[in-house]
Amino acid sequence: MDVLIPLALLAVGLIIGFFVARYVYTRDDGAKASAQAEKNIKEIMAQQAEHHIHQTRQTIEAIENQCEALRQQVEEYDALLTQNLDDDTPRVPFYGEQATTYLRNNLKGKEKAKQKVTPDTQPRDFANAGSGLFVGSSKQSAADKK
Template identity: 35%
Template sequence: MEIGTLITGIVIGSILGAIIGFIAVKNMRSNSENKVNHTEAELKALLAIQARQHLDISRQALTDIQNKTAALATHLNEYEESLAQATMTAADSKDSFFGEHASVFLRNSLKANKNDLALAQPDTQPRDFANSGSGVFVGVAAKAPKENKSEGQ
């Protein structure tokens, strides 16, 4: 009977071990599934919070842009009105820049000096640092008489 008892003990022990192992594995799976479900719930909550923050920031940026656009529109309207008023007042204003007497004097002296200015224009170009005509004012190099400095000494 010793062998029968031994075999019976092994069979009963293996059955009990299988049952206990099955319960342990099932318990571990349920714990890991709970952890996964808990992690997914935390992740969804975090994503929802981030989405709300993003929407709040976007709404704030949109209202800031709208406020700045409205301010810009008012500034443009004010500037346009000031330009319209400036052109109206410039056309209506008969005040001269220099005053009444100075304007008459400048007008008369300018008419008298036009003839003098025409006579004062030389036929040659002004000298540059090299003491020759630069050609800047006409577009062609000036033909200045060449002086030989060695002959004069």
């Protein structure tokens, strides 16, 4: 019996020691794991921020290029306007002026040559028996009276 009590106490001490050691190590591992997770999150956020800044810089450069192109176009347009205001004769002839002159000259000649012919009779109907509009009396239709 003298041997049994110390062995029982030794077994109880080992069991208690095992759970205490497990608790202490898991608490330290949990703190280390949470610190490692926090460090990983900070690295990921830093990478995302760097990527966002890079994209923002590219967007700003694109906008600046577009603004510069627009500025050049406005300056060219302004230069064209000032050139046309300085000279009374335009450098490029206006198409409308030539077209108007051409149409005016050609339409007058065609109106003179064109004669208005209104036949008093209807055209001949070449069907065997009279059909359609050409059947009927030789009276003037309402359209011809107008």
